[in-house]
Amino acid sequence: MKVRAQVGMVMNLDKCIGCHTCSVTCKQVWTNRKGTEYVWFNNVETKPGLGYPRRWEDNQHWQGGWKLDRRGRLRLRAGGQLRKLLTIFWNPDLPVIDDYYEPWTYDYHTLIDAPLSDRDPVARPQSQLTGKRMDVRWGPNWDDMLAGAPETAPHDPDLAGLQEQVRLTYERTFMFYLPRICEHCLNPSCVASCPSGAMYKREEDGIVLVDQDKCRGWRFCVSGCPYKKVYFNHHTGKAEKCTLCYPRIELGLPTVCSETCVGRIRYLGLVLYDADRVQEAASEPDEKRLLEAQLRVFLDPADPRVQEQARRDGIPDDWIDYAQRSPVYALAHRWRVALPLHPEYRTLPMVWYVPPLSPVVNALEQDGYEADPDQLFPAIDSMRIPTAYLANILAAGDSETIRQALGRLAGMRSYMRKLEVLGVRDQQAAAATALEPTEIEAMYRLLAVAKYEDRYVVPQAHSEQAQRLSELPGSCGLDFEGGPGSCGALPRPTQAVNESFMLGRRVGAGHRLVPLPMLKPGPGPGH
Amino acid sequence: MTLQEALLFVALPYASITLFIAGHVWRYRHDKFGWTSRSSQLLERRWLAWGSNLFHYGALAAIGGHVVGLLIPEQLTRAVGISEGAYHLFAAAAGTVAGLACVAGFLILIGRRAYFPRVRHTTSWTDVVVYAVLAAIIALGLIETIGFNTLGAGYNYRPTVGVWFRGLLWLHPEPQLIASAPLVYQLHATLPWILYAVWPFSRLVHAWSLPWQYLGRPYILYRRRYGLARR
Numbered sequence: 079m080k081v082r083a084q085v086g087m088v089m090n091l092d093k094c095i096g097c098h099t100c101s102v103t104c105k106q107v108w109t110n111r112k113g114t115e116y117v118w119f120n121n122v123e124t125k126p127g128l129g130y131p132r133r134w135e136d137n138q139h140w141q142g143g144w145k146l147d148r149r150g151r152l153r154l155r156a157g158g159q160l161r162k163l164l165t166i167f168w169n170p171d172l173p174v175i176d177d178y179y180e181p182w183t184y185d186y187h188t189l190i191d192a193p194l195s196d197r198d199p200v201a202r203p204q205s206q207l208t209g210k211r212m213d214v215r216w217g218p219n220w221d222d223m224l225a226g227a228p229e230t231a232p233h234d235p236d237l238a239g240l241q242e243q244v245r246l247t248y249e250r251t252f253m254f255y256l257p258r259i260c261e262h263c264l265n266p267s268c269v270a271s272c273p274s275g276a277m278y279k280r281e282e283d284g285i286v287l288v289d290q291d292k293c294r295g296w297r298f299c300v301s302g303c304p305y306k307k308v309y310f311n312h313h314t315g316k317a318e319k320c321t322l323c324y325p326r327i328e329l330g331l332p333t334v335c336s337e338t339c340v341g342r343i344r345y346l347g348l349v350l351y352d353a354d355r356v357q358e359a360a361s362e363p364d365e366k367r368l369l370e371a372q373l374r375v376f377l378d379p380a381d382p383r384v385q386e387q388a389r390r391d392g393i394p395d396d397w398i399d400y401a402q403r404s405p406v407y408a409l410a411h412r413w414r415v416a417l418p419l420h421p422e423y424r425t426l427p428m429v430w431y432v433p434p435l436s437p438v439v440n441a442l443e444q445d446g447y448e449a450d451p452d453q454l455f456p457a458i459d460s461m462r463i464p465t466a467y468l469a470n471i472l473a474a475g476d477s478e479t480i481r482q483a484l485g486r487l488a489g490m491r492s493y494m495r496k497l498e499v500l501g502v503r504d505q506q507a508a509a510a511t512a513l514e515p516t517e518i519e520a521m522y523r524l525l526a527v528a529k530y531e532d533r534y535v536v537p538q539a540h541s542e543q544a545q546r547l548s549e550l551p552g553s554c555g556l557d558f559e560g561g562p563g564s565c566g567a568l569p570r571p572t573q574a575v576n577e578s579f580m581l582g583r584r585v586g587a588g589h590r591l592v593p594l595p596m597l598k599p600g601p602g603p604g605h
Numbered sequence: 606m607t608l609q610e611a612l613l614f615v616a617l618p619y620a621s622i623t624l625f626i627a628g629h630v631w632r633y634r635h636d637k638f639g640w641t642s643r644s645s646q647l648l649e650r651r652w653l654a655w656g657s658n659l660f661h662y663g664a665l666a667a668i669g670g671h672v673v674g675l676l677i678p679e680q681l682t683r684a685v686g687i688s689e690g691a692y693h694l695f696a697a698a699a700g701t702v703a704g705l706a707c708v709a710g711f712l713i714l715i716g717r718r719a720y721f722p723r724v725r726h727t728t729s730w731t732d733v734v735v736y737a738v739l740a741a742i743i744a745l746g747l748i749e750t751i752g753f754n755t756l757g758a759g760y761n762y763r764p765t766v767g768v769w770f771r772g773l774l775w776l777h778p779e780p781q782l783i784a785s786a787p788l789v790y791q792l793h794a795t796l797p798w799i800l801y802a803v804w805p806f807s808r809l810v811h812a813w814s815l816p817w818q819y820l821g822r823p824y825i826l827y828r829r830r831y832g833l834a835r836r
Contacts, residue, residue, distance in 0.1 A: 159820050166815070167661040174650050175723075207648065208722040270824035273816035278828040291637035294814040295644050312648060312727065315641035539830070 080353040081377060081388040083397055084264065084284030084428055085327055085536065086406040087336070088345040088416045089257055090525055091434040092487075096223065096255040098122050100335035100344075104259075107334050108321070113313025115181030115206045118218060119320035120335045122257045125471065126231040127221045129256075131177035134306040135235040135420065135471075141171045143267050143304030143423030144360060152361045152424065154270055154302065162273055162298055171301035175312070179217045181206040207312075224253050236470040252464055254434040256471070257343070259335060260307040260320035261419065261427030262286050264351060264375065265360040268319075271302025276317075282539065284428065285322045293317050304423035328539035342528045347404030347535045348397060349428070350377040350388060360424045366476040368421040375426065376411050379404070400537040405524055406430070413513065413521050415483045422474040432525070433468050433480055435487050458484050486511045487525075494522050606780055613795055614780035618773050621798035628805025629813075642811035645724050652717040660710025666703035667746070670696065675770045679763040693759055700750040708743055715740075731807040738800045745793035753789070760787060766794055 104120035123129045137143055141156040156162075156171050175181075184201035192199035205212040221230045231237070262279075266286050269277040276292035277299055279285070288299070288308070295315040299308040308319045323333035327346075331337070336344040355375050362371035377384045379401035388398050401407065409416035409432060416430040458465070458481055465480045473479035489511035496504040497519075508515050524532055606615075632640065646653050674696060682692055715736060718724050753760045769783040783794055804810070 154824075159822070163816070163819065167657040168650075168654050169646060170654075172646050172650065175647050205723075208726050210722060266825065269826055273819035274814065275816070275818065275822065275826055278826040281827045281829050291640075293641065294811060294816070295641035296816065297644055297646060310644070310647045312645070314638070315643035316638075 079387050081350055081384065081391045081393060082281060082353045083393055084349045084351055085322060086347060086349045086428040088406050088409045088430045088432060090343040090432040091254055092432065092436055093341040093343040094255040094257060095341045096122055097340050099338050099340050100257055103334050103338040113311040114318060116175060116178045117309040117318065120257065120259045122255050124222050124224060124253055125256050126234040126237055128230050128233060130218060131173050131306050133233060133235055137304050140301060142302055143425055146361065146363065150363055152357065154267060156302060166296055169297045169301055172297050180212065182212055182214060224251065236467060240466055254436060259429060260286060261305055261425065261429045262322055263428060264356045264426035267425050268299040268303040268308050271298040273298060283327065285324050287321060288317050288319055290316055304425065327536055330536050330538040332534040332536060336534060342533065345405040345409065345533050347406035348401040349404060349407050350379050350384060350401050351375045352377055356426060360426055365422045365474040368474060369418060369479060372418060372426050373411055394540050397537050400535055403535050405533060405535060408524065415486055417472040417479065417483060419472060431472055433472055433483050435484055458488060490518050490522055493518050610780040610784050614783050615778045617798045621802040625801045625804055632805045632810060640810055643808045645727055648723040649717060649721050652713055656710050656713030656717055659706045660714055663703050663707030663710055667707055670700050670703060675767050689761060697750060697754040701755055704747045704750050708747060711743060734803055735807045735809060738796060742793065742796050742800065745789055748789050749793060762786060762790055766790055
């Protein structure tokens with residue numbers, strides 16, 4: 079057993095309102111630069127829909143992720159190391175930018191510069207690749223909220239084999255949102271695909287990053303990632319990807335997408351896992367049992383043997399404590415309501431999803447059922463749609479897994495409804511979820527009440543080592559003439575800073591706020 | 606040795622080699638972030654499939670031919686029983702195939718760069734310099750291989766160009782040897798020194814990054830934040 083810690087995420091799809099705030103804030107922080115105009119480390123897709131890049135889930139085509147060879151050994155789907163070197167001059171599996179979209183801006187200047195005229199000036203779209211005028215024919219979230227779905231949605235790879243059952247007529251339609259970031263997989267195929275050795279997984283927190291100084295732009299990570307979450311910066315010629323906002327995570331702060339999530343759907347927490355058994359789990363022969371295999375790789379942070387080994391493997395005590403309070407571990411392992419995205423890619427992804435109950439409710443209403451929570455639980459059993467569709471996304475096609483997760487969520491609603499309305503702790507409803515009443519109520523608090531400090535349980539990185547290195551020269555770099563002064567008085571940024579920024583409270587013991595520099599009002603142009 | 610010979614066939618090569626080495630050291634130390642193949646496959650993929658593969662594989666074969674032709678002395682191939690005639694035949698045939706592949710690829714790549722505005726937009730001025738020099742070198746090489754050696758009577762460059770080139774490496778330059786070669790050979794031997802001088806400052810540096818180490822490497826790499834890389 080070799081214990082490692084991983085920062086994981088869970089998204090509660092029932093609560094995603096599709097506002098794209100996560101995408102926009104992420105973009106403003108990370109990808110509002112030349113070369114990354116088309117890049118969204120975080121994006122929100124409407125399902126059913128094509129996704130971004132279009133049909134990314136069709137890995138028969140893109141050849142991302144892993145597969146088992148005839149002898150059951152784990153292999154990169156796109157081929158091994160020799161094959162990669164032979165195709166290095168032209169990667170046969172690389173998407174082109176039109177599979178994402180051609181980025182554009184508008185010639186806003188015409189709005190200001192246009193000569194006097196009878197007609198209002200119009201800012202026309204302009205390609206950010208060439209600077210030329212262009213016709214916008216596809217863009218980010220082009221099929222948002224099922225826009226154009228009669229044309230596009232039938233090509234959703236997750237609908238394969240379900241066309242008979244899913245009729246995309248207006249009355250029968252259903253949809254939900256799927257926010258996506260890098261999965262920071264336990265068995266990342268992008269890392270395995272990088273010939274330069276520029277990509278790596280951090281031992282301490284499992285974040286997958288690209289070393290920009292080592293990347294040589296061979297592009298195999300882009301095609302090797304089955305989620306298409308590594309992007310090619312066409313300006314720098316290097317690969318870039320979601321960093322899980324590691325500068326924030328290291329300070330114990332949630333990622334930008336989590337922090338700004340309006341629906342409060344995101345959860346961040348530690349998962350301890352056994353690094354020695356990752357390969358074995360990813361090699362599970364039966365795709366439908368990959369979920370179980372991955373759950374077996376996770377280690378129970380409350381188990382004293384795990385704790386002992388974790389300490390031996392260099393995991394700090396406070397991290398073990400954080401792991402025990404992890405909402406990610408609770409939702410994925412303890413309650414089993416969170417599921418991995420496309421486990422069949424065999425990368426053991428670490429951003430999991432609580433499947434949405436709402437499409438089921440919608441479909442039930444259309445079938446003449448009342449959306450009475452009490453009726454939901456039995457009704458899910460008779461539902462074939464969209465559980466089969468959800469299963470294609472979150473369970474390698476195994477509807478039973480979806481049914482159980484949805485059943486537990488419906489049971490929780492039923493139980494809580496009786497508790498809230500009638501004040502009764504209904505044992506029967508509790509029994510249906512196969513959870514103790516206290517557990518159901520804890521799950522409800524986490525999913526429905528979703529307090530900030532319960533959603534984001536992220537420990538600070540232990541950077542004492544690095545701190546010591548910078549202190550070595552024995553001098554302070556800040557007390558130069560006109561500088562901020564001696565280092566001794568400078569507090570290090572802490573979680574408290576952000577808490578107070580967000581909520582204006584909770585300045586933890588021993589933490590001081592960093593005062594923002596005040597700008598002196600200077601003489602304006604009119605003075 | 607005339608002044609012109611000394612400048613073109615001695616001074617230029619050594620100046621170029623110096624710039625080549627110093628330039629690479631500087632680039633590697635100061636611009637690892639800019640060290641990339643600068644692939645434009647994201648912007649256009651169909652033409653690149655033919656252009657890039659033909660050019661790179663053709664160029665690699667041609668480079669291999671040059672290594673054999675310039676670095677291995679004629680006496681050595683004769684000693685192992687390869688006659689000048691047999692060597693000439695092989696060199697002309699293989700050189701023609703490689704050269705044509707390289708030229709076809711190069712033309713497709715240049716055409717692609719000119720035709721697709723997206724790709725044209727990414728072209729830097731160093732690219733233009735490199736393409737111009739490369740085009741001249743490839744054209745001259747093709748004239749030699751096909752014009753002189755395949756269709757013409759042939760010219761045995763090994764006692765002249767080859768000896769001059771090896772003399773440069775051993776610090777015993779003999780510029781009069783290359784000066785006795787036909788003009789096309791002289792030009793083809795001179796222009797690459799300009800390419801080598803530009804090399805470290807252009808995208809050509811990606812040639813040194815062909816990732817051999819990927820073969821046999823463990824797939825998943827881990828790193829510690831404060832410490833050495835570890836498997």
